[in-house]
Amino acid sequence: MSMLAVRDLAVARGGMRVAEGISFTLDPGKALILRGPNGIGKTTLLRTIAGLQPPAAGQIETTPDSLAYAAHADGLKSALSVAENLRFWASIFGAQGIDAALSALDLTGLADRPAGTLSAGQKRRLGLARLLVTGRLVWLLDEPTVSLDADAVALFGQVIRAHLRTGGAALIASHIDLGLPEAEMLDLTPHRAAPRGANAVPAGFNEAFG
Amino acid sequence: MSMLAVRDLAVARGGMRVAEGISFTLDPGKALILRGPNGIGKTTLLRTIAGLQPPAAGQIETTPDSLAYAAHADGLKSALSVAENLRFWASIFGAQGIDAALSALDLTGLADRPAGTLSAGQKRRLGLARLLVTGRLVWLLDEPTVSLDADAVALFGQVIRAHLRTGGAALIASHIDLGLPEAEMLDLTPHRAAPRGANAVPAGFNEAFG
Amino acid sequence: MIELGKYAGTVLLAYGVSLALLIALIWHSVARNARARDELEAQEGRRDAR
Amino acid sequence: MSIWEYANPVRFMRSTAKLLPWVVAAAAICVTAGLVWGVLTPPDYRQGSTVKIMFLHVPAALMAINGWLMMLVASLIWLIRRHHVSALAAKAAAPIGAVMTVIALVTGAIWGQPMWGTWWEWDPRLTSFLILFLFYLGYIALWSAIEDPDSAADLTGVLCLVGSVFALLSRYAVNFWNQGLHQGASLSVAPGERMSEVYRYPLYLCMLGFFLLFLALLLIRTRTEIRLRRTAALRAREARR
Amino acid sequence: MRALLIRDLRLATRAGGGFGLGLAFFLILCTLVPFGVGPDAAMLSPIAPGILWVGALLSCLLSLDRIFALDHEDGSLDLLATAPIPLEAVVAVKAAAHWLTTGLPLTLAAPIFALLLHLPGAATGDLVLSLLIGTPALSLLGAFGAALTVGLRRGGLLLSLLVLPLYVPTLIFGAEIVRRGAIGADAASPLALLAGITLLSAALIPFAAAAALRINLR
Amino acid sequence: MRALLIRDLRLATRAGGGFGLGLAFFLILCTLVPFGVGPDAAMLSPIAPGILWVGALLSCLLSLDRIFALDHEDGSLDLLATAPIPLEAVVAVKAAAHWLTTGLPLTLAAPIFALLLHLPGAATGDLVLSLLIGTPALSLLGAFGAALTVGLRRGGLLLSLLVLPLYVPTLIFGAEIVRRGAIGADAASPLALLAGITLLSAALIPFAAAAALRINLR
């Protein structure tokens, strides 16, 4: 059975549909990469699937509590140390140790540094380590490799592969090549809602008045 | 005589020197493009030259009141219209009309729209139109073509060329090709302060204690 | 013995509170100083180790 | 050698390391001796044994004001001559001054209970001490809110200057607002009112002791700040790698 | 849940967390009022209950934006909303953390501030008791206001306007308890009413605030 | 300079600018106090001068972060700092704009609020006069505080802590004028002192605030 199935989904942002007619399924051990130009609605789609906003149309089917979402922002507290930040999310998700996650993303040496003093790439690695302590099977990742250098991108590839091997799945929005040749691609460009101009479909409040 | 001369400049950010040993001169009619990877200190260099922060070492020579700085942020007020925004900066810099600037960046049709309703690229064009009403000769531009589409980049090239023809000069930080083959390049990569490691030079408060 | 009379409570309270505040301040200063010294030594040790 | 040489952190650390034990010892001796002498003084014919509070109250009040003055001077030195140690000294002085202010306020309040029959009175002297405490709080809060140490030193310096002007104005305003109960500066008042010698000498000793205590704490805390800065500088370098 | 509470408390007490600023603001307010009203104890004493309660309310108010705004800015709120604990519990825990770092210290320090305003000594117990019972309601109602305004750029003044009217009943009963205490009257009925308000807020507000948060997040 | 003043006034009065929120806050405060203190006119009347002045001061305080924070966020402040007008003038103009949108409306509306608090009618003129002379100092000192905290994430409560002690002399003289007016005494000397404070602030603060801004911009 697939872990996530999306059928004829339309997503809306700022009162307007941005993308529509999106359908795909995600099976265990598979990764799907979302592509498309800026503003096409990748972030919006991920947020909709994560349950942060309602879909404008269509269905999302998934097992409850199986999704882990990693956004553009990492949700780090700069006053807390790396270990404290990670331990917090671990106890929220009921996981036990954080050592495996720290070492998987090469953060062990930084465990006691306040998160505010990390460089952008290190922060991002900490944000990804959070995924490992959620224990969730389906990862929704929004541009996970932003500000990572080449070595860190390779590390990230390993982490993803390990996750897929253990029966996980991942939906990744990205502009760059992630070094995951086995992953499928989904280009959102053809799904742009009602191609510009006067017949754009309003959503939400505007729908009633449009 | 050159309009801007920088000699052996070192710039600092967050208590550490980021780039040093920078020297160049900028003559009328010339453009100089700054290059270098993220975090090398391009923005810091431009802010230092604009006088917003003191140099860590070295000299900057320039005629007073000859510089116009355009930052990452455009300084637009979303509640004011395009024309009101531009007229404000025009009167701050003592310029008269704004029509030439509006038409140069193809904003005439948008003059009465509140700036908050503009798209990112239109906002950026308005930010560039501000340069024209300053009447300043040396432009310091920080990634001026961010979020501009191809047509707008070409328009920007025309504006720069016109500025150079009338005796102006420009210092431009950019990651992408601006279509200005006549411009010189300055790569900051070799100027990275004390190439990594234990002998990085602290600046400011840290200098005395490091 | 020291003669405090009917104001014994007042005087003792004043001395007690003041000395407690002073001792807290001294303790805080000294402890923070010790912590800063240890951290600096650890940091310098790490640098010299390289 | 110019006196400014001591503003170099390394030299400051080296010379204060030698000086500090002596200051600490002198402070300990003077405070202990002064307070013991003070406690052993006979009760006053009017105030009874509560005069003994004076040996804490007056020196603390004195150092509360002088602490602010010291911060003002150190801030000026930093703003004009850019000596980093003086910026850190100003930072280090603030909590000491604040605690001294609290001691003056608390001992005053405890003293006021038997003397005036109330814990607190909006007397100008007391009120202006309360305001001084607020200024200390604001100064400390601003230091701890700003991350960049250079900006923090500059901004707190500017705050200290402006704050001093307005603290002075507040003093006059408060005097205008309410004429008070508190006694004047009795060490200097008219001969008839002069404080009895029995109290005067132990009081002098306590004042000296509190001054030395202030100095010792100031040195310790300044050294702490220098060490913290140096650690931060080394960390920043390490992060660069 | 416990982890969230501990994290919030830790953040509030670390540098830059703003713990203590609420107390300082309360102190300043209690200092300023006599400057306005005059130094006379006979004048200050009868208005002390009201001023103390209004002061507690205002210093609570000014720290409200800490409840959600920071978590929203750095993205934690998005992540918390997709975490396995219900958003209602998040609201309740965050309101509790706010109370522990604002309302509780205020309650404990109130007797000192009461001295400054010459509150009759007999009323000190009532002051502490009323604050202890009433300030949780302030934190809860404030969390609701903070949830409503979480996405806005400058929510501060708007937040005050939304929340202050909600605070009126709490203020009325709280100050009444202290005033009755000062004249030695029986304060049982306002006490019961105040406790009722707090319980009602505790029962209702988490749901309302969680709904507001869900809307602001999408 | 005139252009800057006009822009700031226009921004304050456009939607979302927050003009009027200060007045609303003042109104709420003036209604809350009787809830706290009790509705008795004999009780309210003597404290009215103080409450009105403290209220004016607080509602001024809450709009202070408007002075520089928004301009800092959207980058205008960087551009203004490199513009041909001195930063001192920018500070002065922005403080003036703040006064025109906060202090002046407050002054004009004060007689109405005075009625709510039963201020003796004879003192209304003094109230307006004292606010007219005193509120410019509040805006100037506030601009200084705003300049000090402009780069900070959550400057709000810290700003209050920094600015309120600076407000003490203004408050004392301002409230004293009204109190003297209420009992029919001569208020010339506090008036002169209040005017002196305003002039002193006008002379000093632009330089201090501009220095603070320069530090925060770098």
Ligand code: HEM
């Ligand atoms: C609660 C707050 C109080 C504060 C902040 C305060 C402040 C001060 C200050 C600043 C001084 C030093 C004056 C000088 O040497 O120029 C002083 C001295 C003194 N105070 Fe207080 N005072 C307080 C309460 C009281 C009370 C309640 C009494 C007793 C009735 C009292 C009695 C004295 C005496 C006897 C001196 C020493 C004489 C002198 O040097 O002026 N004070 N106080």
Ligand SMILES: Nc1ncnc2c1ncn2[C@@H]1O[C@H](COP(=O)(O)OP(=O)(O)OP(=O)(O)O)[C@@H](O)[C@H]1O
């Ligand atoms: N708050 C908002 N109000 C109105 N429109 C918005 C808002 N946020 C985003 N949009 C619009 O919604 C569309 C989709 O945005 P979204 O962030 O999903 O794009 P994206 O594909 O993730 O782009 P990117 O590659 O830049 O991350 C864009 O056209 C954007 O302009």
Ligand SMILES: Nc1ncnc2c1ncn2[C@@H]1O[C@H](COP(=O)(O)OP(=O)(O)OP(=O)(O)O)[C@@H](O)[C@H]1O
């Ligand atoms: N507030 C800050 N505190 C500490 N370090 C900072 C701060 N801001 C920037 N830096 C560091 O200063 C360095 C220079 O930053 P700068 O913004 O000048 O880079 P840049 O060349 O403009 O990069 P980009 O191409 O991303 O714009 C970077 O290494 C950055 O991490």
Ligand SMILES: [Mg+2]
């Ligand atoms: Mg996106």
Ligand SMILES: [Mg+2]
């Ligand atoms: Mg840059």
